[in-house]
Amino acid sequence: MAKSALVQPFATFCKNIKSNEKTNTYVKSNYKKHKSEQKMNIVTICGGKSCEHDISVITACQARGHFGDKLYGIYLDKNNVPYLVGNDVAPRDFGKRKRRVVFCFGEQSFRVRRGIFLGKPVHIDVVVNCCHGLCGEDGSVAALCALLGVPLVGSDIFSSAIAMDKVLTKYVLRTLRMPVLPYTVVTKGQTDFIDVSLPTVVKPARLGSSIGVKLCRTREELVAALDTAFCYDDKVLCEDAIDDFAELNCSAFRTCGAVRTSRVDSPTTVHDILTFEDKYLVGDKGMATSDNPPPPDSVTRRVRQLTERIYTELGFSGVVRVDYLFDKRRNKLYVNEINSVPGSLAYGLWKDDYGMTEFGAVLVKQAIDDFAAHAELTTAFDSSVLTCDTGNGGAKTR
Template sequence: MKLTILFGGASFEHEISIVSAITLKEKLSNFDLSFIFCDVDHKFYLIEASKMKAVTFSKGEHKKMPELTLAEGGFVQKSLLSKTMHNNVVLNLIHGADGEDGTVAALFDFYSIKYIGPRLNASVFSYDKRYTKYLCEAIDVKYVKYNVLTKDEHKHIDIAMPVIVKPASLGSSIGVSIVKDENELDYALDTAFEFDKTVIVEPFLEGVKEYNLAGYYANGEMHYSIVEEPQKEEFLDFEKKYMDFSRCEQVLKADISEELEKRLMSNFERVYRGLFEGSLIRCDFFVHNDEILLNEINPIPGSMANYLFEDFSAALEALSESLPHSKRVKVSYEYIHSISKAKGK
């Protein structure tokens, strides 16, 4: 299968996206892969597969490679005498801003480029954690209670300590703090506000169990990964998640009952259906006092959560064959012609 991996982007998760792309190069060795790097200036470069190494980007060597532009149906590589069209299905592997906030989705839809990844509406509801809570209310999925604080106007926190403070629109645990005492709150807020103008405050739940489940819709049905119970301490910090993005060995299935597995899948499907078609997502759930709570939606999970699937290559092939298609509006100009004819012009 031919597949183009788009990675990079102008976000705090830029380097994580590079790690993800390098990991998928190894994981999808049976694919005919091409790689397009989006730098922080939003320039696109076609990267040689042999150059898919971290130092290529840290040393700026990518700037010596062919620069691409967007056109109807794909990316274009221009030279003095010719131009080459790159119109494979694109896998959007840009984590954070640009990739998960809907920017890339809007560009691809505008240029009619086929892609694996969240569409614009899905990006809106998964990128900002406030909107994820709103989505949960609409689809009857339970979630952790929360307060919203803004940089310009702090609001009273009515959640008892300990709490988790996190930027509203960032992943990979960047800017996240556990606050156990009132004296630690100001520092935690200052840290979170360095990354976002809006902050979410949630209770730190004691005795909570966490389960990760990935899936996608293809060939008329939902397909699920195994359920993983991540092994971690109080919370998965940035360094641990950064290393997690390079995982390619399948993890062990969580030791849970069939009944709980079905409940997790049911909640996942309610989140996915009607919004995330065309993408492979991962939902992170909490189980607390026998209630399933959605923690967050990962619309472009690190390394696409390949380690949760028995056959990740087959999953991507099936997904690429089941991408949603948006129809272009046909314009006939009949209205303008009728006006011109009536005016004799």
């Protein structure tokens, strides 16, 4: 299916210079090494200055079981300062960091700082993005990998940014004629909420894990919910609520040149909507599956078709999860949210099809294949602009 010109990824932004022989040698040697199943240095990045910081740490710890090569864990503290953490460190001990990391842009490596000295460079073959929320899932880690010049298990800068912003996601999905619920956008400082119809679900635009999300049936509840949501973001989505619905989840990644979709799951809750506690404080902390009866086959097929189309049209890579709302009364399906870094890498939706290390190997292969292909793109343009004698340092004159 042809990508929409509006949302296809800007691949050339993040790629290495074609004429750079060092870069091409790196890509080819690592691709060859990957194909021969030699050990690689795989780096997970988690944490960060985000309300979803703690969930990100859990995802990184669970990701250890997927990557059997030489694994390095880099933890971003709540001020985004990077530290190296051992693979045996428990989630509650990530904050007890001691080894400060310095990234070496353009050199595919990092160093550990010891006082005023830097250790030997540690080569990076692949980065796995385990960050949730701002300063990670929003394209920040993708930008870091672009500067480092390394493959990423995860989506690029632009598709990540679209998925992170719920309002932007709605705009793009509507442009692609995909089903979304009616909604109103409210910005901080706005005092007129007359366009918000009740009941409504209030959501901070750039936050996940159900933090700051509230179902409102009255104007009083709406005002209180907006006050809470504006503590997290200056832009809030108010989405029309459905009385009788099921939430459906489906994951996707690309392998062997084709997008594959997972089974469809329907998580449960005793609350009006799925809460932070439902997702992370009960069950398997992000690997949520349910005993709910499966949705009708026609709905399952539609969910998987939409998931594949979303993955393709928005140019995602790595593993993503798309959440849907199914209106039981009207028999209508709506795209709810897109998670470019799903909790636990969405392995709960794939564990019947892939072993843990097999799942990781598929994701790493996609990352390296994509990186090797994109490295052939030209990202340099030779010109005489900087050397021409114009009398004003090469600046354009009229």
